[in-house]
Amino acid sequence: MRVKQISVFLENKVGRLSEVTRILGEEGINIRALSIADTTEFGILRMIVDKPDSAYKVLKDKGFATSMTDVLAVEVEDKPGGLAKVLEILKEAGINVEYVYAFVTPSGKNALVVIRVEKMEEGEKVLTNAGVRLLPPEEVYAL
Amino acid sequence: MERWEKEREYEYLSKEEKEKLLIERMKSLLRRVYEKVLYYREVMKKEKLDPEKFSSLSDLKYFPFTTKDTLREHYPFGLFAVPLEEVVELHASSGTTGKPTVVGYTREDIEIWKSVMARSVVCAGGSSKDIIHNAYGYGLFTGGLGFHYAALALGAGVVPVSSGGTKRQISLIMDFKPTILCCTPSYALYLAEVAREEVGINPAETSLRIGIFGAEPWSEGMRKALEKEWGIIALDVYGLSEIIGPGVAMECPGKVGLHVWDDHFYPEVIDPQTGEVLEEGEEGELVFTTLTKEALPLIRYRTRDIVSMSWEPCPYCGRKTPRISRIKGRTDDMLIIRGINVFPSQIESVITEIPGVAPHYQLVVTREKHLDKLEIQIEMTEEFPFDEVRKVEELERKVKDEIESVLGLKVEVKLLEPKSIQRSMGKAKRVIDKRKEGVE
Numbered sequence: 001m002r003v004k005q006i007s008v009f010l011e012n013k014v015g016r017l018s019e020v021t022r023i024l025g026e027e028g029i030n031i032r033a034l035s036i037a038d039t040t041e042f043g044i045l046r047m048i049v050d051k052p053d054s055a056y057k058v059l060k061d062k063g064f065a066t067s068m069t070d071v072l073a074v075e076v077e078d079k080p081g082g083l084a085k086v087l088e089i090l091k092e093a094g095i096n097v098e099y100v101y102a103f104v105t106p107s108g109k110n111a112l113v114v115i116r117v118e119k120m121e122e123g124e125k126v127l128t129n130a131g132v133r134l135l136p137p138e139e140v141y142a143l
Numbered sequence: 144m145e146r147w148e149k150e151r152e153y154e155y156l157s158k159e160e161k162e163k164l165l166i167e168r169m170k171s172l173l174r175r176v177y178e179k180v181l182y183y184r185e186v187m188k189k190e191k192l193d194p195e196k197f198s199s200l201s202d203l204k205y206f207p208f209t210t211k212d213t214l215r216e217h218y219p220f221g222l223f224a225v226p227l228e229e230v231v232e233l234h235a236s237s238g239t240t241g242k243p244t245v246v247g248y249t250r251e252d253i254e255i256w257k258s259v260m261a262r263s264v265v266c267a268g269g270s271s272k273d274i275i276h277n278a279y280g281y282g283l284f285t286g287g288l289g290f291h292y293a294a295l296a297l298g299a300g301v302v303p304v305s306s307g308g309t310k311r312q313i314s315l316i317m318d319f320k321p322t323i324l325c326c327t328p329s330y331a332l333y334l335a336e337v338a339r340e341e342v343g344i345n346p347a348e349t350s351l352r353i354g355i356f357g358a359e360p361w362s363e364g365m366r367k368a369l370e371k372e373w374g375i376i377a378l379d380v381y382g383l384s385e386i387i388g389p390g391v392a393m394e395c396p397g398k399v400g401l402h403v404w405d406d407h408f409y410p411e412v413i414d415p416q417t418g419e420v421l422e423e424g425e426e427g428e429l430v431f432t433t434l435t436k437e438a439l440p441l442i443r444y445r446t447r448d449i450v451s452m453s454w455e456p457c458p459y460c461g462r463k464t465p466r467i468s469r470i471k472g473r474t475d476d477m478l479i480i481r482g483i484n485v486f487p488s489q490i491e492s493v494i495t496e497i498p499g500v501a502p503h504y505q506l507v508v509t510r511e512k513h514l515d516k517l518e519i520q521i522e523m524t525e526e527f528p529f530d531e532v533r534k535v536e537e538l539e540r541k542v543k544d545e546i547e548s549v550l551g552l553k554v555e556v557k558l559l560e561p562k563s564i565q566r567s568m569g570k571a572k573r574v575i576d577k578r579k580e581g582v583e
Contacts (some may be wrong), residue, residue: 007530009523009560037532041539041557044532065523065560069530098531 001124001134002070003141004052005114008045009065012038020045023062029055032143033114035101046101048073048114050141071116072124073103073135078111086115086132093126095119105143112143146254147261147296153406154262154462158454162200165409168434170197173206176440179224182217183442203411203432204420208443214244214385223247225438234384235283246285246384247438253292255435256387259404260293263393266402266460267355267378269323274300276316276351278326278334279358280569281305285388286358290325293390299323306568309334313342320350328361328369328377329571332502335372336566347374355380357389359570360448360470360488364495365502366398379469385444386431392467397459400466403452407435410465411443412452415474426451428474429467447474449486478508478574480515483552487573490519493545499527499538503564508576515578518555519546525561 010016017036024031033048049055052068059066076082083100090097096118103112112135117123127134153161173194176183186207187194196202213222220227230247248256264273275294279286287305294301302319304312306326312334316324324331331354335346351373357380369377381401382389391408392401403410408431412421415428429446433439450467457466472486479485487506495502501522509516521542529535535558543556 009529009535011560011563039532039536042535044530044535046530063560063562065525065529067528067530 001072001128001136002120003048003073003114003135003137005069005071005116006047006049006052006055006059007067007069008047008059010043010045012040012042017043017045020059020064023058024049024055027054027058029058032105032140033101033103033112035099035114037099046099046114048103048140050143052141069116070120071114072120072127073137073140074113074115074127075110075133075135076113078106078109082111083113086113086127089126089130089132090115090117090123093122095123095126103143112140145261145296147258147265150258150404150406151262151265154402154404154464157456157463158465160463161406164406165200165434166198168406169200169203169409169432170194172432172434172440173197173442175224176442180222180440182213182222200409201420203409203443206442208418208430208445209441210445211244211385211447215242218242219245220247222441223438224440225249230438232288234285234288234388236384244385249437251437252387252439255407256289256390257292257296259387259390259407260289261296262404263380263390264290264293264297264299264323264355266393266395266462267323267353267380268376268396269297269299269353269355271298273297273323273353274302274319274321275323275325276302276304276312276319276321278304278306278312278324278330279389284569285382285384286325286327289382289387289389290355306330309337309568310341313338313344316349316351317344322350322352324351324354324373324375325380326356327358327567327569327571328356328365329359329567330569331356331369331377332365332372333566335369346372349373351375353378355393357381360472360476360486362488362492362495363469364492368495368502381448381467381470383446383448385439385441386433386446387436391431394469395457395460395462397457399457399459400453400468402457402460402462402464402466405465407433409434410452410467412450412467413445415445415447415449423454424451426468426471448472449474449477476574478506478517478576480508480517480552483550485517485550485552489549490546493549494519494521494542497538497542497545499524500542500558501561503562503566504573505564506574508574508578510578516555517552518557520557520559520564522559522561522564 098116232248235243281287338346354377378394382391392403411430412427449471504521507518
């Protein structure tokens with residue numbers, strides 16, 4: 001149950017981020033979730049979009065350093081401690097989390113987060129076994 | 144027999160066997176410039192140097208050097224040793240840093256050039272059967288016409304494509320099936336990139352088998368990259384317009400230094416600071432005396448290129464010419480950062496060995512609070528998994544550590560997006576020195 005994430009490497013230059021979002025807008029691609037990891041030198045923009053394959057192609061064609069990474073779209077209860085519960089499961093299994101960020105739109109009553117772990121296969125397994133719902137790609141892209 | 148074929152015999156004579164010929168040529172040159180070039184006559188009078196007393200090659204050390212400034216001071220034709228009507232071709236440098244330097248050729252000079260160029264292509268493994276894709280610029284720059292003359296003398300085919308129009312160059316390579324590629328190494332790399340990514344062909348599968356690259360210093364790592372990309376053997380050609388253009392020295396496939404055609408261009412290696420002639424094997428500035436050239440004969444011309452030289456016969460091809468190492472850098476490209484000498488080629492040799500970064504880079508030098516700062520900007524490869532900050536930072540640190548250990552100097556490293564550094568059609572601009580602009 002992996003979801004495709006688009007990552008774009010951005011040098012710290014004025015207007016780079018707005019260019020990415022403008023290009024996606026022009027292509028009719030909707031951003032479902034995003035996060036930016038930034039250092040003083042560069043930033044990495046990570047996004048879940050409704051049409052990952054076309055987003056990847058258009059950004060690559062426009063000369064952006066773009067890559068596609070598998071991540072998990074995890075449903076968490078929308079109440080205090082909801083995310084903690086999920087992260088606890090991973091911690092117990094000794095699985096390192098690379099990064100986490102949240103979706104803009106909820107999935108029904110629950111909140112939705114993107115999680116990338118070091119060992120993707122194991123992470124997928126322990127979460128599923130613990131009864132955590134991982135959203136299938138179709139459902140995520142169609143949100 | 145063609146002239147170049149006859150002259151190839153000199154390549155197999157030792158220094159001793161050639162000595163008589165060299166002294167004879169040297170003496171006739173000194174007589175000629177004394178008679179025909181006012182500047183040299185005045186210098187020799189002032190230094191009390193008599194061409195007739197020249198008896199051994201080591202006597203050359205008493206003669207003063209000629210520099211690029213000497214050429215500029217006598218712009219345009221002041222150092223010519225023949226009347227202008229005997230000059231059949233003129234070339235000039237771009238003159239970005241002052242007046243251009245002008246060089247002239249008589250009919251005989253063009254024949255010399257053809258001969259040394261043909262010998263260079265043969266030295267690289269070429270023959271009359273080859274087709275040369277010549278992407279050196281045609282025009283005032285000597286690269287284009289130099290290789291054109293090589294093909295004419297050899298009877299090889301030449302596609303005079305010149306520089307630019309990169310996509311079109313790829314289709315010509317596919318359609319005409321040339322076997323030798325001639326251009327600057329940075330352009331060869333760019334051509335391969337365009338072939339792969341924009342035209343969608345594998346450059347290693349083209350008909351090319353030899354690359355003759357020059358006009359800028361390039362590293363062994365760059366050589367490996369070019370050989371892999373194009374599926375060729377990549378060899379270094381050396382020359383400068385002041386001496387004749389390309390064809391002053393050429394690598395053989397043994398890749399153990401460049402064979403200097405010393406029957407025409409007599410080499411010395413000197414200490415750039417003191418001007419002393421250095422021992423065999425010592426690193427210093429390369430200096431040439433043109434033994435045979437008519438229009439613009441030069442005595443001890445300082446090339447500003449840093450090399451070492453060996454007179455040992457070549458273990459690969461058996462030629463007994465002097466061999467110069469590949470150019471380590473130029474005295475004027477040499478950056479002095481906090482008192483340490485830095486050549487762009489040293490940095491290139493490090494980064495071409497590290498996976499994850501591309502051989503596209505720029506050095507930016509600034510001065511902050513009286514302290515020089517060297518920033519190395521390098522593109523990541525497109526394959527690099529940059530999705531995690533940690534991996535990018537690790538790569539940055541690795542590049543930084545390795546460069547620092549080679550240079551013995553603290554540097555800053557900045558990774559850039561792929562394809563963000565401007566590609567060059569000719570000589571790549573690697574260094575941006577901002578120290579001169581700012582206030583100290």
